[in-house]
Amino acid sequence: MKLLARPGCLLALALPLAAHAGDGRLLATGGVTEIEGSAGGGLVPWAVLAGYGTREQSGATAFRTRLDLPDYRLDAWGAAFTWHNRVELSAARDRFDLGTLGQAIGDPGAALRQDVFGAKLRLAGDLVYGPLPQFSLGVQHKRLLDFTIPHLAGARRDSGTDIYLAASQLLLGAAAGYNLLWNVTLRSTAANQFGLLGFGGDRGGRRLVGEGSLAVMPDPHVAVGAEYRQKPDNLSFARESHASDLFVAWFPCKHVALTAAYVSLGPIAGLRNQRGWYVSLQGSR
Amino acid sequence: MKRHLSCLATALLLLAGCASTPTRNPTLYVQLGGRNGIAAITDQLLDAFARDPLVAPAFRHVDIGLFQTHFTDYLCQLAEGPCRYTGDSMAEVHRGMHIDEATFNAVVQDLITAMNHQHVPVRVQNRLLARLAPERKDIIYR
Numbered sequence: 259m260k261l262l263a264r265p266g267c268l269l270a271l272a273l274p275l276a277a278h279a280g281d282g283r284l285l286a287t288g289g290v291t292e293i294e295g296s297a298g299g300g301l302v303p304w305a306v307l308a309g310y311g312t313r314e315q316s317g318a319t320a321f322r323t324r325l326d327l328p329d330y331r332l333d334a335w336g337a338a339f340t341w342h343n344r345v346e347l348s349a350a351r352d353r354f355d356l357g358t359l360g361q362a363i364g365d366p367g368a369a370l371r372q373d374v375f376g377a378k379l380r381l382a383g384d385l386v387y388g389p390l391p392q393f394s395l396g397v398q399h400k401r402l403l404d405f406t407i408p409h410l411a412g413a414r415r416d417s418g419t420d421i422y423l424a425a426s427q428l429l430l431g432a433a434a435g436y437n438l439l440w441n442v443t444l445r446s447t448a449a450n451q452f453g454l455l456g457f458g459g460d461r462g463g464r465r466l467v468g469e470g471s472l473a474v475m476p477d478p479h480v481a482v483g484a485e486y487r488q489k490p491d492n493l494s495f496a497r498e499s500h501a502s503d504l505f506v507a508w509f510p511c512k513h514v515a516l517t518a519a520y521v522s523l524g525p526i527a528g529l530r531n532q533r534g535w536y537v538s539l540q541g542s543r
Numbered sequence: 544m545k546r547h548l549s550c551l552a553t554a555l556l557l558l559a560g561c562a563s564t565p566t567r568n569p570t571l572y573v574q575l576g577g578r579n580g581i582a583a584i585t586d587q588l589l590d591a592f593a594r595d596p597l598v599a600p601a602f603r604h605v606d607i608g609l610f611q612t613h614f615t616d617y618l619c620q621l622a623e624g625p626c627r628y629t630g631d632s633m634a635e636v637h638r639g640m641h642i643d644e645a646t647f648n649a650v651v652q653d654l655i656t657a658m659n660h661q662h663v664p665v666r667v668q669n670r671l672l673a674r675l676a677p678e679r680k681d682i683i684y685r
Contacts, residue, residue, distance in 0.1 A: 282645025284652070312644035387679050430673035435666025477665055478655065 280315030286509045290517045291321035294374045295336040295350025300519050301487045302469040304441045305394035305426035307346040308338035309542050310512050323538040329358035329529045348376035354454045370454045371403040391427035400453035412493045413456025420447040433474045443469040459492030481507045499524035515540040572624030574667045582615045587657035597649040634681040647683050
């Protein structure tokens with residue numbers, strides 16, 4: 259954290275790495291950025307690493323996401339850096355506007371914010387080439403900035419670390435001639451609503467959850483698919499269920515990706531059926 | 544009885560008809576437009592190589608005419624066409640060239656560009672790319 263607080267230090271670190279920046283990987287193989295800042299789909303981190311750098315190159319991305327729900331709004335932004343298609347480091351901020359709930363508690367502008375610091379290591383394999391999928395191991399360390407409401411809801415802690423193992427593969431021509439992308443992620447987490455409602459609760463703490471994505475590419479520039487993500491259900495006061503989405507991601511070139519999705523997050527803090535439109539813009543270099 | 548027999552005969556004829564109908568998918572060779580179609584893709588590919596700063600240097604000392612023939616034969620044979628590729632193996636051809644991942648992917652992108660120029664449908668492009676993909680291990684970092 260001290261490193262991030264010192265821009266000069268960060269710049270000094272980034273400069274020699276930027277000299278090897280490149281975009282040698284194939285279009286769309288960096289995925290987009292999920293709401294916690296890791297390369298993946300919209301809700302699920304994949305085994306792919308951010309950007310388009312090969313084993314000799316480095317890559318970086320920045321993203322901005324908005325999800326409008328009936329009673330809330332989620333804003334996310336951040337950046338990721340990948341070294342030699344081996345290690346991805348990411349930082350993101352999630353801001354969850356409490357909307358209806360904020361008005362109900364007499365604080366109309368109330369929001370929950372968290373910072374997510376991520377690291378992902380590619381263990382083996384390649385997304386496109388070879389018989390095996392690409393495997394990556396990742397961590398997401400989350401620190402909640404606003405703990406009063408989560409604490410009142412019964413959350414035990416204001417920070418937590420998710421650990422996940424992801425496998426992703428692009429199968430050439432596997433979906434009736436079109437390219438098929440699949441991803442499976444196993445995550446160990448205690449996060450309530452991704453961490454925005456704190457960590458742990460009266461119903462339990464850390465547990466293993468499953469996540470998955472499936473997409474078809476009707477064109478090398480477009481991916482259409484669906485995602486599913488289990489969430490722990492640790493708070494009696496604010497029960498939660500799984501999240502899912504249907505998405506379209508457009509990669510006009512290697513520098514830009516635009517994603518639109520219809521996302522369902524289930525009930526959040528007692529307000530049911532939180533479904534809405536998600537838009538995300540990613541820039542890569 | 545006679546009616547039953549004619550009914551049976553009709554059914555058999557229908558079955559035979561079904562069996563003799565070519566239900567097999569066209570070969571990739573046919574989908575790519577035969578040898579002429581493949582040769583046109585190769586021409587477009589060479590144009591794309593010439594414009595590609597990552598790939599062009601590797602062709603500085605290559606006999607383009609020979610490459611044209613060899614590569615067309617290579618794709619033709621890979622696509623189950625009536626051609627025989629008589630050149631060296633992929634591992635042999637790329638030995639000492641030190642082709643890295645980025646250059647390999649640039650060639651893939653150039654091939655996609657060439658196929659787009661020739662209006663090859665995405666599904667046919669994917670079919671060819673899927674057959675080329677296993678060759679990568681014999682081509683990069685040699």
